[in-house]
Amino acid sequence: MDKILISLLLVIVVLLIILFALFFLLVFYRMQEVKKKEKVIKYIEDRQVDWYEYLLEEDMSLEGLKPHGNLELEAIDELFFRVNYHISSDEIKEKVNAFAAVYMSDYYKGKLASRSRELRINTLNKISLFHLRFMLDPVSALLEKKKKHSKTELLLMYEIIGKFSRTDFVAHFIAPKVPLGEFDYKKLLMGLDEEQINLLAEDFDVLPELLQLTMIEIIGVHHYLDWLPLLHKCLDSSDQEMRIRALKSIAELEVADSLELYEPFSHSTIWEERLMTAKIFRFAPTDEALPILKHLIKDPTYQVRAQAAKSIKSLKNGHQALYSVITMSSDEFAVDVAEEMFGKEY
C-alpha cells in the first residue's frame, strides 16, 4: 500500500511539473505572439497613409511599399484582410492582386505548400477573398498533385478555379474528387457569373443530380430569365424535389405568363407544390390569379393558406379581394389568415 501511495504521489508531482512547464511555455509563446501582433499593428499604423494612397488614388507607385522581411509580409497580409472587410471594390482588389503578384508571390506560394492543413486552408481562403488571380496556376497545380486533400481544401480550390478561370471549372464541378453536397454546390455556383452558368447548363442532363437541383435554385436567385424554358421542362420531371425547386425558381423570376403550366400544381397532393403555386400567382393578373388563390387560401396546410393570403394582398385590388374573403368565406382558417394580412407583417 505504501508503495502505491508513494508512486501515486510521484505521478502527481511529475504531472504538476509537466503542467507547470507547459504553463510557462505557453506564457512564453503568448508573450511572443503579443509582441508580434503589436509589431504588425505598428506597421499598419505607420504605413496606412501610404497604403491608402496606393489603393485609393491613381498612378501611385507600389515600389515604396516593397515589404522587407517576413513580419512586414504578415502585416500586409493582415492589412489586405482589413481592407477587404471594410471596402469592397473591384479597383482595390485589382491593386491588391497587382501588389501581391509582384512582392508576395513567394509568400503565398510558400504558405500554400505548407505541411499544415490549416495554413493551406487559410491561404486558399485568402486567395479567394483577396482575389489573388495570379495564384490560379499554383492552385491548379496543387489540385493536380496526387496528394490527399481534405474536402474543405478541395472545395476552396474548385471555388478559386471557378472564380478565375472561364472554362476549367466545368470538369471539376461535374466530377469532383469527393462527393459534394447541396451546400457545397451552392457555394461553388454562387461564385460563377451568368456566362459560366450558361456553360454549365449546356450539359444540364449529365450533371450530378444535386448540381442540377442547385442550378435550378441559382437560376431563380440570380433572375436568369433565359433559363425559364429549362425550368418549364423540369416541371415534367418525375422527381418531386426537382419540380418543387423549379416552381420555387419560377416564383423568384416573378413571371406572369405560361400560367396554364402552373395552375395544375394548385391541386397537387404535395403541399410544397401548392405553396409555390400560391407564390407564383402573386404576379399574375388578378382575374386569372384570384380563383386559384381563393382556392388555396382554404388549403389544409397552414403555410399554403398564409402564402395564398399574402399573394392575394399583393394583387391589384388585392385588399378588396382579401376583405371579401373575410366577409364572405365560411372557412374560419381562411378568414384568420386573411385578417392577419391586414395587420402588420414582415
Next chain:
Amino acid sequence: MNAPLITSSFFGFIGYILLVYMLAVIFSYTSMLLIAFIQLGKERKLQKNLSDEGAVDFIYTQPVTIIVPAYNEQEGVLGNIYSLLALQYPQFEILVINDGSVDNTEDIIIEHFNMKPIRKVVNQQLETQPIEAIYQSDMHPNLLLITKVNGGKADALNVGINVSKYPYFCSIDGDSILDSTSLLRVMKPIMESNKEVIATGGTVRIANGYEIQMGQVVREGLPGSAIVIMQIIEYMRAFLMGRMALSKYNMVLIISGAFSVFSKKWVMQVGGYTKNTVGEDMELVVKLHEEISDCKEDKEIVFTPDPVCWTEAPDNFKDLRTQRRRWHQGLAESLWLHKKMAFNPKYGSVGLLSIPYFLFIELLGPVIELAGYAYMVLSLFMGEAYIVFAGILGLLFILYGSLFSMASILLEAWSRNTYPAVKDLVRLVMLSLTEVFWYRPLTLIWRTEGIISALRGKREWGSIQRRGLSEDRE
C-alpha cells in the same frame, strides 16, 4: 469472525470500490482530454473569420428563428436583444416570449423597441399555455414580443416554436448575449453537413466582470470573485473536455439551453420541449437521440467549440446552490425518463456509452465522491492501514479535481490565441489548484441535493438573483 474484523473488512472493501471508481473516472476524463486536445490542435491555426464572409450570403444559410424565453428578465433582456439585433446573419426573426413575468420585462421591451400589437395566426402544433398578445417592433420588424400565461421555460419555448416561421430555431436565455458571428458559426455544421446535423450547441462563457455595451463585449477580463472564477474554470472543463469528446462520436446528451440550434421538423417530431422537467434542454437532446435511433436515420447532434454565448454566473453561494441543484435534478430526471436507452444496443453508442457515462460518472459521481471525502475522514479513526488508503484516495481527488481543471485551462489558452491575458491565466491556474479543497466539495453536496429533489419529485425552480450583464440596464 468478530464484529471489529467484519467492520474492518467492509471498510476496506468500500475503500477498494471507491479506488476503482476514481480510477475509472480518471481514465474517462483523460481520454476525453486527449480527444479534445487532438480536435483543438487540428483547428488551432485556422482563421475562421476568413470564411465568415462567404457564409453570410443568404443562399448558403437557412433562415433561423431565435427564441428568447423571458421570465422576470428586466435586468438583462435589453442587452440580450441588442446583441441579437447585431448578429451577422442574413435572415432571422427574434421572438421574445414573456412567460407571465411579474416584473417590468414586458413594459421595458415594448417601450424600448416601440412595439405595436399585431394580429397573427399561430399554427398551434404544440400544446401550450394561451398567448395573450403579440407585438411587433416598429424599428426592427423582425423583432416580436409574445406575452403568454406563465407556464415555465419549456412551455415558453414551445410557444416560440409554434409562432416561428423558419425551419431552424435557436434558443437563447433571456439574460445571455451572443457574439455577432456566433449564430453564423453555430449554423455552419448544419449547412456544411448538408442537413445531416439536426442540432448544434455552442460554447457558453461567463461574462461577469466583462465590459458590455449595447449587447457587445467591449473588454474581456476576469472578475474579482473567486466563486465566479471557479465557475469559469468549470465551464472550460465541461465544454472543452466533456462536450467536444462526446460530440466527436455523436454522443452529446447536453447542449446548453442557453445557446443551441435545432431543426424544427425534428423537434416537432418528438413533441417539442417536455414540460414538468427542470432540465428541458437535456431532455430534448435525449429525445432527439432516441428518435434518430427509432427512425434509423443517420443524423447528428454536435457541439461546436467556437461560437460563444456570454452568460451571467451566480456570484454567491445561495444562487449557485440553487442552480447546481436544479441542473443535477434535470440530469437525474432525463436519465430516469429514458432509462430504456441505457445499455440498449438499439441506441448504439448513446445507449451503450453515453448514457452509462452520464449515469455513473456525472449523476452518481457526486454521491460517490462525497462518500470518498467521508471515507477519508473516517479513515483517521480506523488505524494506520486505512490512513495510507485514504492518502491514495485524497491524491486521486487532487488529480481528478484540480489537475484536470488546470489542464483544461491550459488547453483553452493554447487553443485560443489571445484570451486569457497572461495575468488572468496565472490567476486561473493558481485558483484551479485550490478547487479540490473548497469548491468541489460544496458543489458535490449541492448536486447530491439535486438527486434527492429528483427522488422526492420536487418541481421547484428556485429563483436566482440577476444583476444583468449589460450597462444598458440602467
